[in-house]
Amino acid sequence: MASILCSNSKARFVEDQDDPEEYMSSFCGTQMRWESLGILFTYWAFSASLTRDTDIHPVGQNVFTGRQMSRQFTNCVSKCIDICRKLGAPPNTLFVYVCFRHMLLESNVSGDAKLVAITTFLGLHCIPRTTPYEPSISSEIKRRLFACVYNIDKVVSSFTGRPPLLNARHVSTPLPLDIDDEVLLGDRARLLEVARTPEISDERHFYDNKLKSVTIMRARGMMAFIRNDILDISLGQIHGDVAASLR
Template identity: 25%
Template sequence: MTVDDYVSLFIDANLRWEAVGNIFAVAGRSLMATLVNDALLDDGLTTRESLLSQISEAINLCLSLCNHVSCSNELLVSLQVNDVMLKTLQFGDSSYQAWRRLADLSATLYYTGIHQQPSLERESESDPAFLTQWKRGCFAAAFYVDKCLATFFGRPPLLNYRHCNLTLPLDLSDDVLVADAASFAESVGDLNADGWNNRGQVHRSSLARIRMLLAIFRAQVLEITAARYDDSVSPRAYQVLEEARVTWERCPDILRYDRYDHDACVEHASHADMFTIVSAYLDYLHSRFLLLQYLGRQADENNWALLGTARQIVATIVKTITYRMSLIDMSRDYSWIRYAISTGIMSSTSRAPGAVDRALTN
């Protein structure tokens, strides 16, 4: 099956509500990144809020119609992923609307079996490569959002990593994914042993891969910190810390904020990519911080590693202030980095007298 063959299954005479809903959901996410005084909204007939309300209602209707049909597929998963992203922007990460839709998405992933996508060596011949990679990308997005919300609001993850095949999407461009089988196989052969491209390029799948990797470690961190402490916990925690460090070191330099300098960030990465790269580094540091904090509280471990990690987080957040967007309104995202993460770090480290001062001056 080619991409054109697949697309023909849900357009024109075969138009499906999942496809219509995806269009509305993507439009809604784009609208949230549009300035309120943008020329597109300067007709005096509507506001961003009213237009967003109409888009949300249209998405709800599409999802309702899909539920009546009771047919779950990867197109519905894509719609639900985009809808969850929109709900977090529209109502906030802590909102019931976002959490409920994430629960619906998790149920669909389990029902369709997308949580158990086969590894590259065992891929089903019935699914073309582009479809397999799309499913992996959808699962990676859902898995990442699930671990983010579980972390910040103390909720149990809805997607249990022990019940999922955590195969990462390949680091390939969209053009390669929709190319013929020979071109796809050639591009796969050019990837390194870890599945990253060797050309120093940042693809959409590159960002999905690194987020998925970090979400896997975050899932292990949440499992450890939620368990009752005993003598077996500390070795397991240090094992996860070391695995995370080794994995991070093996990530491509172009995706590692700690390998960038300010000029390189501005010159070589788009604004949207730069935000993802910064947030990925903060995710890595945050996972380390959570484990070290847990060990410090439960096992009276040395706090200097914890304070050093806190210092790195705060320093990175301060630097992101200089990356405020001039072309796209992503101030909401940068504010989330500055206030959500830094507040947690400062409140945790401030329990020790003078700890923050020492951490920031070292």
């Protein structure tokens, strides 16, 4: 199994896919990658961290508390990331996502410059706004992933007082559309039909009067751009008239 995972992880991950089934199958089943396994470990780690310390989990001859299990799973995530790096495979959105989840597991208030570096290396911060926009599973995943990374960068900066690693001046990626996961993972014709409705746009949320996970993600993304302006004022220093020095 390890050999299969290594072989799959060495292959370039195809980013731009329109069909949800093809997209999911490209990193699941027989195409399972170390990034995929790392993502699974992050969910198991978060789940274990929510259990009470009095709950015990037998693993072989050993017994662990929920917190200990969470730490074990977090270590497994770290090893999956290390393997991906040692394999020398090109970075991809799956790798960015597992790094993002690992950062959240390690600390709620510690930034990760490597995460931002990989994010910008893949160009997730400068996805152009196209008109008309025809969403796909891959394009919306990229938008959603960047919104999460951008938001956590501002949260970390607010807690630590450090300058943010991502600035709105260098960001052109639109927020993800307020489209339900069921529609996004369903038939593409239905996805395009929903995307063409007047209520769906880059500026509208609470489509269909439903509070979805992506709705919260969009709201946090909007607040992150406002937070960016506040950080520019609170952390910035004005050194005279810049325009005058360029004349």
